[in-house]
Amino acid sequence: MHLFDKEVRFSCSGIVGASFPQAAGAAFAFKYRGEDNVAVAFAGEGAANHGTFYETLNAASLWELPLIVVVEDNMYADSTPKNMALATPHHFQRAMSLNVPSYLVDGMDVIDVYLATRKAVQRARSGGGPSLIEAVTYRFRGHFEGDGQEYRERDEVEVWRLMDPITRLGNRLTKLGVEKERLEERRRRAREKVDEALKFAEESPYPEPSTALTGVFR
Known part of the structure; x- marks a missing residue:
């Protein structure tokens, strides 16, 4: 989880939920230096339950940062179903409460994700501030190699494989x-x-x- 490549401006952290403030820091630097860059933070719906999610979106909205937060909602945080940890059906509802325009997309549809991302990038580069994209998707394999996956039915996985x-x-x-x-x-x-x-x-x-x-x- 500790990967970094300066040439392509990619990095990740072993701390769950850390990508939000880290990306916001990069977005702040882009705006401060007047650069035409956009920072993108990726995290699962489980990581979006951390306080860093709200703190980051609040600051990004307040300062109109060129930031896109992508929540990859695969319905399981490790082995915990989303409905056992999230009081609202979706994270985009929380983002909108902070005045952050949000998109709920089919994360299994490349075109749907692309269209929403293009809008969010255009908004960020035009000075409109942050956006959130919540992509409903699924992971066919376990959370880790060797995961017994007792928390879900085999039929559920096969149905999602059709998509x-x-x-x-x-x-x-x-x-x-x-x-x-x-x-x-x-x-x-x-x-x-x-x-x-x-x-x-x-x-x-x-x-x-x-x-x-x-x-x-x-």
């Missing part, structure tokens, strides 16, 4: 006239990239033990 976003997008593009050969070429290239990444990881040497504390705050 796989990659399959749905492929079917939609086919109906819109995109050649099947073109789609298959894209799939082939995607598989090659994954294979290359796995090969690189498996063949890379282990780091020297002396580097274990490099970059660690002490």
Whole structure:
């Protein structure tokens, strides 16, 4: 969970809910320096139950920061069903109480997510302030490898598999006239990239033990 890449401006934190204030800090810097950048925070619906969610949206709304908060609602915080931890049906209702425009989207539909994201980015770059996107989605695998998944029924998973976003997008593009050969070429290239990444990881040497504390705050 501790990943960072300065070149593509990507980072994440091992602290649940930390992405909200961290992204707000980046958004504040963008606005302060007059840069045409937008900060995006991603978190699950469980992490959005942390106080950082409200504190961040309040500050971002007050200061009109170029921030987009994306809540990936897969209905389970680890193994806790959302209806056992959230008093309201959706997090976007909470965001709207802080005067933050919000979008509830089908997180299994690439086009739906894209359209909402484009609106939120345009709003942020035009000085309109923050937005929230709540994407209702699902995870087919457990919260971690080895997760017994006793908290959900197998049939539930299979029903959601019928809405796989990659399959749905492929079917939609086919109906819109995109050649099947073109789609298959894209799939082939995607598989090659994954294979290359796995090969690189498996063949890379282990780091020297002396580097274990490099970059660690002490």
